[in-house]
Amino acid sequence: MHVPTMANLMAEGKSPDILFWVGCSGSFDDRAKKITKALVKILNHCKVNFAVLGSEESCTGDPAKRAGNEFTFQVQAHMNIQVLNSYQVKKIVTACPHCFNTLKNEYPELGGNYIVVHHTQLIQDLILSGRLALEGNETFKGKKITFHDPCYLGRANDVYEAPRSLIEKLDAELVEMKRCKANGLCCGAGGAQMFKEAEKGKKEINLERTDDALETKASIIATGCPFCNTMMTDGIKHAEKESEIKVWDIAELIANAADL
Amino acid sequence: MLEIFIFCILLVTGFGWFAFNVYKVCHNIRLGRDEMRSNQTSKRWRTMILVAFGQKKMFSKPLVALLHLSLYVAFVITQIELIEIIADGITGEHRIFQASLGNFYVFIISFIELLSLLAFVGTIAFLARRNMLKLPRFTMDELKGWPMKDANLILIMEIVLILCIFTMNGADEAMQSESYGFLISSFLGASVFQGMDYNTLHVLENIGWWGHFIMVLTFMNYLPYSKHFHIFLAFPNTYFSNLEKKGKFKNMKSVTTEVKLMLDPSGDSQDGVEVETPPKRFGAKDVVDLTWKNLLDAYTCTECGRCTSSCPANITGKKLSPRKIMMDTRDRLVEIGELKRKHGKDYDDGKSLLGNYISEEEIWACTSCNACVQECPVNIDPLSIIIDLRRYLVMEESKMPNELAGMLTNIDNNGAPWQFSPSDRLNWANEN
Numbered sequence: 001m002h003v004p005t006m007a008n009l010m011a012e013g014k015s016p017d018i019l020f021w022v023g024c025s026g027s028f029d030d031r032a033k034k035i036t037k038a039l040v041k042i043l044n045h046c047k048v049n050f051a052v053l054g055s056e057e058s059c060t061g062d063p064a065k066r067a068g069n070e071f072t073f074q075v076q077a078h079m080n081i082q083v084l085n086s087y088q089v090k091k092i093v094t095a096c097p098h099c100f101n102t103l104k105n106e107y108p109e110l111g112g113n114y115i116v117v118h119h120t121q122l123i124q125d126l127i128l129s130g131r132l133a134l135e136g137n138e139t140f141k142g143k144k145i146t147f148h149d150p151c152y153l154g155r156a157n158d159v160y161e162a163p164r165s166l167i168e169k170l171d172a173e174l175v176e177m178k179r180c181k182a183n184g185l186c187c188g189a190g191g192a193q194m195f196k197e198a199e200k201g202k203k204e205i206n207l208e209r210t211d212d213a214l215e216t217k218a219s220i221i222a223t224g225c226p227f228c229n230t231m232m233t234d235g236i237k238h239a240e241k242e243s244e245i246k247v248w249d250i251a252e253l254i255a256n257a258a259d260l
Numbered sequence: 261m262l263e264i265f266i267f268c269i270l271l272v273t274g275f276g277w278f279a280f281n282v283y284k285v286c287h288n289i290r291l292g293r294d295e296m297r298s299n300q301t302s303k304r305w306r307t308m309i310l311v312a313f314g315q316k317k318m319f320s321k322p323l324v325a326l327l328h329l330s331l332y333v334a335f336v337i338t339q340i341e342l343i344e345i346i347a348d349g350i351t352g353e354h355r356i357f358q359a360s361l362g363n364f365y366v367f368i369i370s371f372i373e374l375l376s377l378l379a380f381v382g383t384i385a386f387l388a389r390r391n392m393l394k395l396p397r398f399t400m401d402e403l404k405g406w407p408m409k410d411a412n413l414i415l416i417m418e419i420v421l422i423l424c425i426f427t428m429n430g431a432d433e434a435m436q437s438e439s440y441g442f443l444i445s446s447f448l449g450a451s452v453f454q455g456m457d458y459n460t461l462h463v464l465e466n467i468g469w470w471g472h473f474i475m476v477l478t479f480m481n482y483l484p485y486s487k488h489f490h491i492f493l494a495f496p497n498t499y500f501s502n503l504e505k506k507g508k509f510k511n512m513k514s515v516t517t518e519v520k521l522m523l524d525p526s527g528d529s530q531d532g533v534e535v536e537t538p539p540k541r542f543g544a545k546d547v548v549d550l551t552w553k554n555l556l557d558a559y560t561c562t563e564c565g566r567c568t569s570s571c572p573a574n575i576t577g578k579k580l581s582p583r584k585i586m587m588d589t590r591d592r593l594v595e596i597g598e599l600k601r602k603h604g605k606d607y608d609d610g611k612s613l614l615g616n617y618i619s620e621e622e623i624w625a626c627t628s629c630n631a632c633v634q635e636c637p638v639n640i641d642p643l644s645i646i647i648d649l650r651r652y653l654v655m656e657e658s659k660m661p662n663e664l665a666g667m668l669t670n671i672d673n674n675g676a677p678w679q680f681s682p683s684d685r686l687n688w689a690n691e692n
Contacts, residue, residue: 003689022685024676033688040689054686058675066628067664068543068650070512072671074519079675105508110516151629156507182634183320186572191628195667195677199625202577209572 001037002044005054006087016051018122019089021103023096024059025226031233032226035095038255039119045260046131050093056083060102067192074110077102081112095119095251097152097225098190104157118153120163120224120250127169137257140170145253146177146218148209148232149184150225163224163250170257172220177212185209187231194227210235214245221247267349267473274477281484285559288597292552297500304499307639312498317637327382331418334379335491337372341425345473358440370443373429377444380422387415397565402584407487407563414488421475428468431461490562494638497560500553501639506630509647512542543651546612547593550645557640558590567632567642573625580625582632582642588617589645614649623649624661 009016020043025032043050061076084092092114094100104116117125126132145167153159160181167174179185188198188205198204210232213221221236223229232247248256310316315332318325347356358365390398390411403411429442433449435458440446453461483489490497544550547558567582568574574581592613600607614620626646633641653659660668667677675682 001689003686005686022688024678024680027685027688028676028678028680033691036688052686055683057685058682059671059677061671063677064668064671065509066647067660067668068647068652068654069668070515070542070651071519071655072668074511074515075523076671076675078519078523101505101507105505106511109511151627151631152507155630155634157505183570183631185575186627186629186631188572188627191626192664192667193627196624196661196663198576199573199578199580199621201573201625205572205576205627208576 001040003040004051005056006051006089007054007056009051010087015088017049018091018093019084019087020050020052021060021092021094021096021099022052022057023094023099023226025230026095027057029226029230031229032095035226035229035249035251038249038251038260039093039095041255041260042123042126042132042251042258045258046126048126048131053083053087058083060099062098062102063192063195065102065106066190067195077107077110077112081107081110084112084114089114091115091117093117093119093122095224095226095249097150097156098227101152101156118159118162118224120153120166121159123251123254124162124165127166132254132258134169134254134257137259138171139257140172140220140253143170143172143220144175144216144218145170145172145220145222146175146213146216147180147222147224148177148187148213148228149181150223150228151184151186151190153224154184155182163222166250166254167222170253175216175218177216179212185212187225187228189227189231194230204235204238206231206235207238210239214239214241219245220253221245222250222253223247224250261352264350264352270474270477271346271349274481278480278484281481284597284601285484285489287601288593289552289555289559291548291593291597291600292550292555293548295551295553297502297553300503303503304501307501307503308495308499311501311637311639312494315637317635317639320635327385330375330378331382331386332491334372334375334422337375338421338425340368341372342473342476345469348469349473366441369429369440373425373442373444376422376425380419383415383418383422387412387419390415397569397583400565400568400581400583402581402587403563403565407587410486410488411563413482414486417475417479417482421472421479424468424472424475426468428465428472431456431465431468435461435465487561487563490560490638493556493560497556498639500556502553502641502644506633510644512651514542541652542655543653544645544648545614545652545656547589547596549652550589550613550648554589554641554645554648555593557642557645558586558593560638561586561590561640562638563587564637566635566637567640570631570635572627572629572631578622578625579619580622582646585618585622585642585645586640589613592617614652618649620653620659623653 022036026036058080059076060080061073064076065073092103097118100116100118103114123132127134147163147167149160164174185208186205187209213232221232223232229247229249236242236245236247315325315329318328344355344357348354389395426445426448429445430448430453433439433442433445434453434456439449541549547555563583565583571580571582596609599609623646628643630643633643670677670679674680
């Protein structure tokens with residue numbers, strides 16, 4: 001798989017148009033790595049001049065900040081900004097809404113000013129500019145797909161349209177859950193919950209959200225966040241509905257439809 | 261003459277006492293930390309006009325929004341009649357504006373009556389919903405006792421206000437040889453008040469007039485003690501809304517200074533960096549550690565519970581309720597504000613918001629999903645309070661769930677929330 005790093009490109013005297021910020025999930029989590037690879041396939045297919053930081057990338061500090069540790073967050077932010085600025089990065093794409101939010105909203109004040117896009121926005125651009133064509137593909141034709149809004153993409157940054165427009169490009173039937181867009185229900189992973197057990201209650205949040213998705217009778221739950229992906233996948237397993245409904249990231253659906 | 265005297269005494273006492281209570285509320289709000297919320301004025305006005313004046317966010321529930329709107333418009337319009345009542349009371353006149361305004365006067369009073377009737381229907385509907393429908397958000401633990409009584413009391417006062425207006429106008433209509441032509445009370449005068457003798461009608465009209473006036477003063481003075489204060493505070497609160505993206509959490513400037521010093525001890529890169537004096541504490545333990553906007557939020561909350569009914573943690577049975585966070589903040593602020601006025605601004609009663617009012621279990625259940633912020637019809641932000649309480653626990657007391665401590669250590673040690681080496685970050689590129 002062709003994955004240029006910033007360090008290598010710099011050694012060759014080149015600079016990429018866009019940095020792919022992979023994120024910790026995308027780098028280390030087995031399920032999320034598949035999303036990373038799907039996005040790289042799309043980028044390579046569309047001949048996007050991109051690069052990753054590789055071992056120079058570090059956690060954005062999002063979970064630390066949401067857990068209340070501003071020190072750890074700002075240390076991470078300063079180190080990342082030093083690296084990003086030293087490579088004169090202008091534009092960043094990421095498949096993780098948490099990285100997206102932090103890089104886009106919280107880094108500028110600390111000296112990191114970049115154009116930051118979510119991968120669904122970039123893919124939408126690639127299709128609109130004609131660099132990626134899905135016409136005539138029938139992989140998902142007529143299939144019912146529901147989209148789970150990641151909180152840090154939707155409510156936190158008002159991105160609702162890009163992922164939905166991609167589902168429509170698949171020629172699939174987009175079915176909304178009763179709680180969607182600005183009223184979407186969290187998967188349960190945000191605010192550092194991903195890394196701890198939930199407090200005592202009647203039900204796990206991801207199971208509540210899985211019920212919303214099952215109600216739509218969709219055969220696919222599309223997400224745009226590695227954490228949501230984990231939570232929804234676990235929810236489907238718990239409901240023993242793995243044979244009826246699958247969880248895919250939008251990048252995977254697009255890569256699949258484009259036969260990549 | 262005696263009536264004018266009594267009227268003026270009541271008027272001055274009523275407004276004076278209200279002003280004193282408003283002063284106390286302002287004093288309490290100013291106990292909070294600074295926060296810049298005065299930039300982008302045109303956007304702020306627009307937000308206030310849409311969200312507070314236009315009640316935009318209420319319309320996610322259209323029926324309730326319409327009932328609420330009729331109460332709100334009736335409340336605003338009825339103030340015209342109040343102006344006349346005050347003018348009549350001071351001068352001893354009767355319907356002082358009628359002669360000069362003529363038909364327009366009849367139109368205004370009729371309009372007020374129509375809206376009052378709608379408001380009456382709305383109030384009865386809200387009373388029924390609160391006491392008979394048993395909606396979960398109106399029957400939760402945090403509403404038991406005073407908050408529930410407060411809610412009902414407000415609705416009952418509104419009914420009394422409306423009944424007084426109709427008694428006053430209806431009896432007055434029945435006393436006239438020729439009807440004023442008021443839309444609803446001309447009908448009441450010819451039905452309910454028909455056949456009563458003049459003296460009875462006169463007493464009834466007086467009861468309505470004085471009743472309405474005294475009720476208005478009572479209502480107004482009740483507001484600063486009640487959740488119903490939102491009828492005023494919704495306006496400043498939406499004006500001072502957070503205009504940034506909801507996902508953006510504040511970067512703590514005091515931490516920026518320390519981190520820069522830590523990573524660059526020589527201070528070479530300190531040029532142009534504002535050096536912040538370290539705060540008394542990181543994050544918030546008590547209400548005085550919160551910002552003034554957090555405290556204004558608390559006074560503005562009318563306890564409708566839309567935040568809580570959209571909260572994923574609350575929906576799944578966790579202890580967290582964003583509404584309770586706001587109620588606790590206000591209760592604690594009222595308590596400590598009173599003590600500080602009595603014993604001086606440095607007084608410490610040994611209690612705090614975190615611990616005595618809000619438990620650690622509550623704040624750790626938050627997913628920071630912003631549903632509560634999204635839902636609030638008056639742009640209250642419970643999430644920023646929750647995060648500031650977490651900051652205090654983590655940065656001042658190092659208290660957090662064990663797994664989070666592990667996650668933070670991993671980020672510190674290897675730049676990821678899990679125990680993976682940075683050198684393995686690109687392994688995925690060579691895997692199948």
